[in-house]
Amino acid sequence: MxxxxxxxxxxxxxxxxxxxxxxxxxxxxxxxxxxxxxxxxxxxxxxxxxxxxxxxxxxxxxxxxxxxxxxxxxxxxxxxxxxxxxxxxxxxxxxxxxxxxxxxxxxxxxxxxxxxxxxxxxxxxxxxxxxxxxxxxxxxxxxxxxxxxxxxxxxxxxxxxxxxxxxxxxxxxxxxxxxxxxxxxxxxxxxxxxxxxxxxxxxxxxxxxxxxxxxxxxxxxxxxxxxxxxxxxxxxxxxxxxxxxxxxxxxxxxxxxxxxxxxxxxFHASCRHTHPAGDALLALMQREKLGFEQIESVTTRVHQGAIDVLGRVVVPQSVHQAKFSMGTVLGLIAVYGKAGLTEFEQFSLSDPRVSAFREKVSMVLDPEVDGAYPQRWLGRINVQTTDGRQLTSAIDEPKGDPGNTLSRPELEDKxxxxxxxxxxxxxxxxxxxxxxxxxxxxxxxxxxxx
Amino acid sequence: MxxxxxxxxxxxxxxxxxxxxxxxxxxxxxxxxxxxxxxxxxxxxxxxxxxxxxxxxxxxxxxxxxxxxxxxxxxxxxxxxxxxxxxxxxxxxxxxxxxxxxxxxxxxxxxxxxxxxxxxxxxxxxxxxxxxxxxxxxxxxxxxxxxxxxxxxxxxxxxxxxxxxxxxxxxxxxxxxxxxxxxxxxxxxxxxxxxxxxxxxxxxxxxxxxxxxxxxxxxxxxxxxxxxxxxxxxxxxxxxxxxxxxxxxxxxxxxxxxxxxxxxxxFHASCRHTHPAGDALLALMQREKLGFEQIESVTTRVHQGAIDVLGRVVVPQSVHQAKFSMGTVLGLIAVYGKAGLTEFEQFSLSDPRVSAFREKVSMVLDPEVDGAYPQRWLGRINVQTTDGRQLTSAIDEPKGDPGNTLSRPELEDKxxxxxxxxxxxxxxxxxxxxxxxxxxxxxxxxxxxx
Incomplete structure (x- = not known):
């Protein structure tokens, strides 16, 4: 001992x-x-x-x-x-x-x-x-x-x-x-x-x-x-x-x-376990110039901790619970380009486009992501588009991490x-x-x- | 679930x-x-x-x-x-x-x-x-x-x-x-x-x-x-x-x-895990008309929980800790016939007869006692006397248990x-x-x- x-x-x-x-x-x-x-x-x-x-x-x-x-x-x-x-x-x-x-x-x-x-x-x-x-x-x-x-x-x-x-x-x-x-x-x-x-x-x-x-x-x-x-x-x-x-x-x-x-x-106003995938989705949509309606499904490849914490929430019943719904967070990012306090408050429960997107999102355990966690919170997603393409996106440091931090002006703005x-x-x-x-x-x- | x-x-x-x-x-x-x-x-x-x-x-x-x-x-x-x-x-x-x-x-x-x-x-x-x-x-x-x-x-x-x-x-x-x-x-x-x-x-x-x-x-x-x-x-x-x-x-x-x-x-002013053995010792000393100085050793046969809680205390450093020392509790009972607040306060740390008796006491895990616990707190002890006799004592309900409870006059007295x-x-x-x-x-x- x-x-x-x-x-x-x-x-x-x-x-x-x-x-x-x-x-x-x-x-x-x-x-x-x-x-x-x-x-x-x-x-x-x-x-x-x-x-x-x-x-x-x-x-x-x-x-x-x-x-x-x-x-x-x-x-x-x-x-x-x-x-x-x-x-x-x-x-x-x-x-x-x-x-x-x-x-x-x-x-x-x-x-x-x-x-x-x-x-x-x-x-x-x-x-x-x-x-x-x-x-x-x-x-x-x-x-x-x-x-x-x-x-x-x-x-x-x-x-x-x-x-x-x-x-x-x-x-x-x-x-x-x-x-x-x-x-x-x-x-x-x-x-x-x-x-x-x-x-x-x-x-x-x-x-x-x-x-x-x-x-x-x-x-x-x-x-x-x-x-x-x-x-x-x-x-x-x-x-x-x-x-x-x-x-x-x-x-x-x-x-x-x-x-x-x-x-x-x-950066996002949600559980931190949703951020790596959220940033990866945002990067992919910007890179591919995709709109939310062109996305058929999103598979987020996550660490076990994300499944433990987020896996409870199927259909969120409150704004606070929506912050623990991977599908809702990605839906807000897909539809509004961000998942801030205002988006959560106004749209997380009531916008049918967000709820529809939520249903397209799943989580699977990924050995690479899980192995890096908790030292590193990797974002890895697979996206299938409505026109049949298979796309992937990866980010290694979510926005706000030490290597991708917020500046004082960004903190003042927040x-x-x-x-x-x-x-x-x-x-x-x-x-x-x-x-x-x-x-x-x-x-x-x-x-x-x- | x-x-x-x-x-x-x-x-x-x-x-x-x-x-x-x-x-x-x-x-x-x-x-x-x-x-x-x-x-x-x-x-x-x-x-x-x-x-x-x-x-x-x-x-x-x-x-x-x-x-x-x-x-x-x-x-x-x-x-x-x-x-x-x-x-x-x-x-x-x-x-x-x-x-x-x-x-x-x-x-x-x-x-x-x-x-x-x-x-x-x-x-x-x-x-x-x-x-x-x-x-x-x-x-x-x-x-x-x-x-x-x-x-x-x-x-x-x-x-x-x-x-x-x-x-x-x-x-x-x-x-x-x-x-x-x-x-x-x-x-x-x-x-x-x-x-x-x-x-x-x-x-x-x-x-x-x-x-x-x-x-x-x-x-x-x-x-x-x-x-x-x-x-x-x-x-x-x-x-x-x-x-x-x-x-x-x-x-x-x-x-x-x-x-x-x-x-x-x-009844005794000590950790409850000491009570079954304490009552068994008191009963044995009364039955055999033994004085504390006639006792060579006491082996208390206890449940695992007693070992977990009492096993930490070797030489008690405070009156409160003495209440978690099986040897001290049995020492007070042997020397003074009881282990109440006053005995603890005055004698648990300072009376050399009590400390000497403490050294004669050991705990061993007993399958019968452990199997009955925690529904029943059985008291089982083996005593060796200075003149070489091997004695045992068993009590099934320590003083204060529902089947051996304190009356209102006893509670008033306490x-x-x-x-x-x-x-x-x-x-x-x-x-x-x-x-x-x-x-x-x-x-x-x-x-x-x-």
Whole structure:
């Protein structure tokens, strides 16, 4: 039985802002803006008001921490809870490929709430968020594909990632980090079962991951102890929740590999598993100058994880579920040239051309794609045209991946679209927020960041 | 893939106070008193004040719900959190054998907090708690022994049991119960890994189970949906967290079998896995008129679950960990004739006779004992005396089991001892509380029950 938790904890305890390459600091700001847009885009949309009301009912009437969607203030616990629920609704938040973790939606809510509560600077917030990403991504990689088959990694691992970011703001030493990981890991939960019912658990998962992680860190600061080997122990996370855990990832190139910088931005407003095929279809239609009505069928050649997550959805019953329907995503891209928030909201369930296209799309497991996953998310499709041609298309890096990333102007544009979608802020207010976030590492405090 | 969740939910939605046999109502009061004693006994003991301070920091300054150990009031969420932490510290709370679930410490905190919040009567509280016990016990049985090997069933299943009891107070229909089980089940967490480090996770587990279950129910009442087959679905609890789940238990004799009435009271203040051997040793020493110094060695013949949970502890480092040391428990019984709170506090770590006896005790897996478990917890020991005799002792129902239960006078005596241990209440106050609890089913409200 190995135990790499202490080595990971030592790295986290020793991490200083000065250690971060400038590109990592800037990418943290990129990811923060991208996250903030997702949080604001869900304003007023079910089930977010339920979490807002829960915070009002169970929490204090006021506090130092901002609930982004309604501008109210509460304690750190409830700010983390609501902000994490709200940033994982519109399926536009970031994703790290090889860990299959959405880090932003769990790390930023917990870290921002704690930073506001503790009066920390933008610089301290940045290094805390980097710590959360670095730990969370490695723990996700460690737990592996078998974990993700049943468990929503963003929920389970997200609890630890959130805890680490708050722990960093609390200036933990190695021993405290070990205890904190123990208390976070033993709270880690979140099952994919809700997907087939289009139930609201995805937001419950991120809400709880961020809030529970914060709870673990605050209780650790006050003296709560946790298991010393929660990740690799005989009755720890890997023992209970993984069949292919690989300890090497936990300490993979700590301090030289910046996993945060590998994180992908989402271009389409759908489950990331649909993006490689979506980009491959778009490339093929542009290359061949095909219209959607000229396509007879699309066979997407995918990794097993895509089948596990997307295979539940046959005929989507809600806009959110449509984001997990490969056929619907490809239908929107085929008919409208894109699958953004507006296309989903207006056309994903009601446009008969999209539903008809959905029926033409199938998924098959492809050994090459599956073998490359989760390090690389390859797009491979076969298209049969109505005039009998057999065409193929392949893309190796979906739009938003590190090698095909979004520039700051593209991120600003995406942020403006997200904010306009819900009407949470005016374009001018959004521009002001953008300006603040691009200065995040210089802010003396982060009280009014959203 | 089967789905018995709806059948269970229908039973829970339809359950009425009038359906409960009088003996079940009375046993609920017995269990409630027993639970209240455990909650009060932990006053001031680490790590309970950490949870109290967390509630003060994150929760409202006042509320309708009582935090038992400090008399403060808060929202339902934080009352459930602190009361559940406090009632699982001294290892005197109840246990249901075949589910290996401690129901009281998760059901009563959640149900009492919700009943106070919602202004419910004692009668409504009783039926809600029965619902929580009946559901939780069956779900624990369903998940089976493989679950308990890695997961702390009281934490995982406790989340659902707590949710069900609060759901009953919220008058849920079948559909709402299904959703609520989904939202509770996807939060279910808690790993045994902390045991080998004597870490504080056991109280974190029950705190979170009760509070998370309450959260699931309140959010369901407001419209949050959950997975429809969280227990048996392909990506549900059994798929992720069990290898021997058996669906038949979920709906086992609903309405005729009252699982609550099968719950055991704890006589010794230690992990229940030590009790069968402890009772067997006591019986043998009394029968043979042996003193502890006449015993050369004790071989306890146990079920695998005892080895999994107790096998971690070699030399206990804390009083709490000593409660998970078979040798220490048997040492206290051998030297002092009992292993109560006071014996643990004063002698478990410091009396050299107890430590010496501890070294004489071993555990071996016994096929008969293991085969009977978890339905029956058999006590089987072999003793070698210093004068060379080989003796054996067997008990089939440890003290506190349904067939060897505690009477109301014995429960009152235990309650007085628990309360005196921490000094949380005077003997007269304790007597008054006892009187109230024996009238629980008649109380118009439960505001001042503790």
């Amino acid at each position: 190995s135990n790499n938790t202490r080595a990971l904890a030592e790295f986290l305890a020793g991490l200083r802002y000065e250690d971060l390459p400038q590109a990592v600091v800037e990418r943290t700001e990129d990811l923060f803006l991208d996250w903030l847009g997702s949080a604001l885009a869900s304003q007023g949309a079910h089930p977010i008001p339920l979490f807002e009301r829960y915070a009002q009912k169970m929490g204090p009437a006021d506090g130092r921490c901002q609930i982004i969607v309604n501008g109210q203030r509460s304690s750190a616990y409830f700010a983390a809870l609501v902000n994490a629920a709200s940033s994982h609704l519109v399926e536009q938040d970031d994703l790290h490929n090889s860990s299959v973790l959405h880090p932003a939606t769990v790390v930023f809510p917990a870290a921002l709430a704690a930073a506001q509560d503790l009066g920390k600077s933008g610089r301290e917030l940045v290094v805390a968020c980097v710590a959360g990403y670095e730990a969370g991504i490695r723990i996700g990689e460690f737990l592996g594909r078998s974990h993700y088959r049943i468990f929503h990694t963003t929920a389970t691992v997200g609890t630890l990632a959130a805890a680490v970011s708050v722990a960093k703001l609390l200036d933990f030493d190695t021993e405290q980090f070990v205890n904190c990981l123990g208390s976070a890991g033993t709270q880690a939960a979140g099952l994919w079962e809700f997907l087939r019912d289009a139930a609201d658990s995805k937001q419950l998962h991120t809400a709880k991951a961020a809030a529970d992680g914060l709870l673990a860190a605050y209780l650790t600061a006050d003296g709560l102890t946790g298991a010393k080997n929660i990740l690799e122990g005989e009755q720890g996370m890997a023992a209970g929740m993984s069949k292919d855990a690989d300890a090497k990832w936990l300490v993979d190139r700590l301090g030289t590999r910046w996993a945060l910088a590998e994180t992908s931005f989402k 942020f403006q679209r997200l904010v306009a979608f819900s009407g949470a802020r005016t374009a001018a207010q959004a521009s002001e927020l953008i300006g603040k976030v691009w200065q995040l590492h210089k802010l003396a405090d982060v009280q009014a960041i959203a | 089967s789905n018995n969740t709806r059948a269970l939910a229908e039973f829970l939605a339809g359950l009425r106070y009038e359906d409960l046999p009088q003996a079940v109502v009375e046993r609920t009061e017995d269990l409630f008193l027993d639970w209240l004693g455990s909650a009060l006994a932990s006053q001031g003991a680490h790590p309970i004040p950490l949870f109290e301070r967390y509630a003060q920091k994150m929760g409202p300054a006042d509320g309708r719900c009582q935090i038992i150990v400090n008399g403060q009031r808060s929202s339902a969420y934080f009352a459930a959190l602190v009361n559940a932490a406090s009632s699982h510290l001294v290892e005197q709370d109840d246990l249901h054998n075949s589910s290996v679930l401690h129901p009281a410490t998760v059901v009563f905190p959640a149900a009492l907090a919700a009943a106070q919040d919602l202004g419910k009567s004692g009668r409504e509280l009783v039926v809600a708690c029965v619902a929580g016990y009946e559901a939780g016990i069956r779900i624990g049985e369903f998940l089976g022994r493989s679950h308990y090997r890695i997961f702390h069933t009281t934490a995982t299943v406790g989340t659902l049991a707590a949710a069900v009891s609060v759901a009953k107070l919220l008058d849920f229909d079948t559909e709402q119960f299904v959703n609520c089980l989904g939202s509770a089940g996807t939060q279910a967490a808690g790993l045994w890994e902390f045991l080998r480090d004597a870490a504080d996770s056991k109280q974190l587990h029950t705190a979170k189970a009760a509070a998370d279950g309450l959260l699931a129910a309140y959010l369901t009442a407001d419209g949050l949906t959950g997975a429809k087959n969280i227990l048996e679905g392909e990506q549900g609890m059994a798929a992720g967290m069990s290898k021997d789940a058996d669906a038949k238990w979920l709906v086992d004799r609903l309405g005729t079998r009252w699982a609550l009435a099968e719950t055991s009271f704890k 309650f007085q001892r628990l309360v005196a241990f921490s000094g949380a209440r005077t003997a007269a106050q304790a007597s008054e509380l006892i009187g109230k609890v024996w009238q629980l089913h008649k109380l118009a409200d439960v505001q001042a029950i503790a």
